[in-house]
Amino acid sequence: MAPMDLSIEVNGMKFPNPFLLGSGPPGTNAKVIAKSYDAGWGGAVAKTISLECAKVINVVPRYGNLKSRATGEIIGFENIELISDRPIEVWLQEFRDLKKQYPKHILIASIMEEYEKKRWQDITRMCQDAGVDAFELNFSCPHGMTERAMGMAMGQHCDLTEEVTRWVTEVAKVPVWAKMTPNISHISEPALAAVKGGAHGISAINTILSVIGVDLQTLRPKPTVEGYTVPGGYSCQAVRPIALRQVMEIAKAIPAHVSLSGIGGVERSSDAIEFLLLGASTVQVCTGVMLHGIKIVEEMQEGLAKFMTDKHFESVRQIVGKSLPYFSTHMDLVARQKEAKRARAGESSRDNDWGKKDIKDTTAEFTAQ
Ligand SMILES: Cc1cc2nc3c(=O)[nH]c(=O)nc-3n(C[C@H](O)[C@H](O)[C@H](O)COP(=O)(O)O)c2cc1C
DSSP states (O other): OOOOOOOEEETTEEESSSEEEOSSGGGSSHHHHHHHHHHTOSEEEOOOBOSOGGGOOOOSSOEEEEEOTTTOOEEEEEEOOOSOOSOHHHHHHHHHHHHHHOTTSEEEEEEOOOSOHHHHHHHHHHHHHTTOSEEEEEOOOOSSGGGGTOTHHHHTOHHHHHHHHHHHHHHOSSOEEEEOOSSSSOTHHHHHHHHHTTOSEEEEOOOEEEOOEEOTTTOOEESOBTTBOOOEEEESGGGHHHHHHHHHHHHHHSOTTSEEEEESSOOSHHHHHHHHHTTOSEEEESHHHHHHOTTHHHHHHHHHHHHHHHHTOSSHHHHTTTTGGGOOOHHHHHHHHHHHHHHHHHHHTSGGGTTSSOHHHHHHHTSOO
């Protein structure tokens, strides 16, 4: 039997499958991105870059985790990592090399800059001249960069999100996705602002602002750097329900021509399919790859193919948004339940049912009080 076609076209880009490395350590240089393409990933969003890496100084430790009490499995992950600390010139050369070596795999540059039109347009031009297939605008990193008014500090303000997206789309010749922060009341508002600024797609979610824990011996919050810490970004399985809800909200709000890339707590095919069903046409994985390795994409491909066969889907596109119509209001659920009860009562009052119980009981059931 021919292998199932898992490809999907998004904003004119043909992905061999909908599984992408999310921006972060899994896409931190060309070597690891190339390995992921070889392993079967349909595309990669590289680690976020900016024009001046000298301003980016990371700390150690910068990760913390939350384990299941029952099994010890890591279910939640916090990081206080910044964007890439590698020079832009090195990145541009690596983009060129990757596109030469893997012309069919999709390479997305994640960019972040200070609030200055020239800087955003310069970095956009440089990356697209190096051949990247698309951009993801990081409006969502929740820690560190916000102290320089970047990342989430932009994405929490719709006017800034719209304006900066427009700066980029003015000069970009390739699709532009805007990556949303979940640390906001109504995530569809900045998503729509980005669409107004010309974004072709929305990515969601970045990490959720968190404090992973406090060391009960030292009384210091974690991860502890020289006795101190900052709240960081939460990811991994534990965030998936929140990500699914926010992806659903965005999917319902954005126009049909705007794409959606789902992110948050994906580790296996069933997780990814949930995002597709709620409106994502690609699914990104970051922490899952950090914890379990790039080979998880093999199960993701097999699981998606099996799901499509079992459920008679002929293309990945047919899955996208399939479960969205089943969100409603509480009032509507109550009305549907009432209606179903009435229908069930009607069913049980059919003539064929006489004889199932004592005839006297059935007579009493059908008798008005
Ligand atoms: C260690 C780490 C570093 C990250 N760095 C970036 C980054 O540079 N740019 C970005 O847009 N998102 C970054 N993220 C966020 C992820 O791309 C993703 O949005 C988030 O972690 C949720 O997905 P996950 O549960 O699959 O990790 C990072 C996440 C982690 C865990």
